[in-house]
Amino acid sequence: MNCRSALNGLVAIPVYNEAESLQRVVDDLCATFPSKNLLFIDDGSTDGSHAILERAGLGYLRHPINLGYEESLRTAMREALEGDHEYVVFFDGDGQHRIEDLQRLIQAYEQDRSDLVLGSRYREADQPPLSLRSVTTRTFSLLTTLLAGVRITDVTCGLKLISRRYIPVALKLPTEDMHAELIVGLARCGARIRELKVTIRPREAGTSMYHLYKGLFYPAKTVVCLLGQMIFYPRLKSVVGPVPKPRPDARANG
Amino acid sequence: MNTQSSLVVVSILLLVTAWLLRNFFDKKISSGQTLFWLVLLVGAEILTAFPVLIDRVSVLWGNLVPVSWITFAALVLLVFYLLYLTVRLNGYARTVELARGMARLERRIRELERRPGEPQQGAPPRE
Numbered sequence: 001m002n003c004r005s006a007l008n009g010l011v012a013i014p015v016y017n018e019a020e021s022l023q024r025v026v027d028d029l030c031a032t033f034p035s036k037n038l039l040f041i042d043d044g045s046t047d048g049s050h051a052i053l054e055r056a057g058l059g060y061l062r063h064p065i066n067l068g069y070e071e072s073l074r075t076a077m078r079e080a081l082e083g084d085h086e087y088v089v090f091f092d093g094d095g096q097h098r099i100e101d102l103q104r105l106i107q108a109y110e111q112d113r114s115d116l117v118l119g120s121r122y123r124e125a126d127q128p129p130l131s132l133r134s135v136t137t138r139t140f141s142l143l144t145t146l147l148a149g150v151r152i153t154d155v156t157c158g159l160k161l162i163s164r165r166y167i168p169v170a171l172k173l174p175t176e177d178m179h180a181e182l183i184v185g186l187a188r189c190g191a192r193i194r195e196l197k198v199t200i201r202p203r204e205a206g207t208s209m210y211h212l213y214k215g216l217f218y219p220a221k222t223v224v225c226l227l228g229q230m231i232f233y234p235r236l237k238s239v240v241g242p243v244p245k246p247r248p249d250a251r252a253n254g
Numbered sequence: 255m256n257t258q259s260s261l262v263v264v265s266i267l268l269l270v271t272a273w274l275l276r277n278f279f280d281k282k283i284s285s286g287q288t289l290f291w292l293v294l295l296v297g298a299e300i301l302t303a304f305p306v307l308i309d310r311v312s313v314l315w316g317n318l319v320p321v322s323w324i325t326f327a328a329l330v331l332l333v334f335y336l337l338y339l340t341v342r343l344n345g346y347a348r349t350v351e352l353a354r355g356m357a358r359l360e361r362r363i364r365e366l367e368r369r370p371g372e373p374q375q376g377a378p379p380r381e
Contacts, residue, residue, distance in 0.1 A: 078354075
């Protein structure tokens with residue numbers, strides 16, 4: 001499927017030091033989607049990733065310093081709100097996500113207008129090999145299933161789509177990389193959540209952001225975010241309003 | 255503490271005070287932080303030079319052993335200072351907003367600078 005003329009959303013691609021794999025991601029995405037629907041967010045890369053985006057002639061945002069993965073997602077969501085996009089879909093810049101899966105996520109949204117469409121590596125698949133990350137993912141998937149009331153098998157997959165109506169909630173919530181806490185928060189607001197099986201390619205270049213230090217502290221931070229959400233946002237549903245209108249003057253004012 | 259030890263401690267504290275003031279005048283440390291450390295250092299110098307004051311304060315505090323009093327006071331001070339620093343560090347949200355604003359302005363500049371003949375947004379992909 002080629003969506004070059006039929007996309008109402010924003011495909012946001014956070015990039016941090018992905019120069020080795022970025023060119024292929026850019027080529028694949030540009031061949032499939034109109035560039036006005038693509039937003040690359042270079043999160044202060046130091047390996048020349050932005051030069052690849054510049055050469056491709058794409059509109060991109062470049063954080064002057066590394067703000068972290070989550071802040072890149074927040075930047076993308078704010079851009080989606082200020083434009084007239086119906087949804088924002090996150091697609092990693094490291095080449096691990098497949099265009100076919102991205103298209104399936106968009107198709108799923110267009111079929112039933114789910115508010116949150118998540119990719120899952122483990123749905124309808126064998127259990128992952130035992131590792132610190134897989135144990136963390138499985139534990140939080142179980143916890144998220146209990147708290148959200150929806151069966152979730154992979155909370156840490158970066159491939160996800162959020163509808164415009166729920167972007168303000170996602171921006172308001174205290175989150176750590178927008179995983180379990182985002183799913184629980186949106187579920188508490190009444191968002192319709194759907195999970196689709198996706199395939200994640202093995203990383204060919206660069207390094208994962210989930211190193212040992214982050215792997216150890218990620219569960220604690222997620223629990224803090226979840227508790228904070230329960231304590232400080234007991235009536236989260238009231239945050240959800242009508243679909244926010246775009247701000248036509250936003251781009252002009254920079 | 256005998257006189258010799260007191261002299262050594264006071265000398266060290268005076269050196270630290272001098273280092274602090276030097277950094278303040280070189281504009282490496284803000285006035286607020288300098289004042290905080292200056293009060294602490296001068297206080298420590300006075301207490302070291304006049305140990306009888308430590309005993310008096312211990313009696314005022316409720317007949318605590320002087321060492322316990324100093325340890326307790328230092329601990330309370332450090333905890334509050336850490337809390338203050340935590341709050342200051344979390345002014346990070348402003349940095350994020352500034353970075354985001356810069357990113358958007360840079361994009362605007364790039365769009366304005368883009369000349370005909372260069373790749374445009376919405377252009378078909380290169381083969």
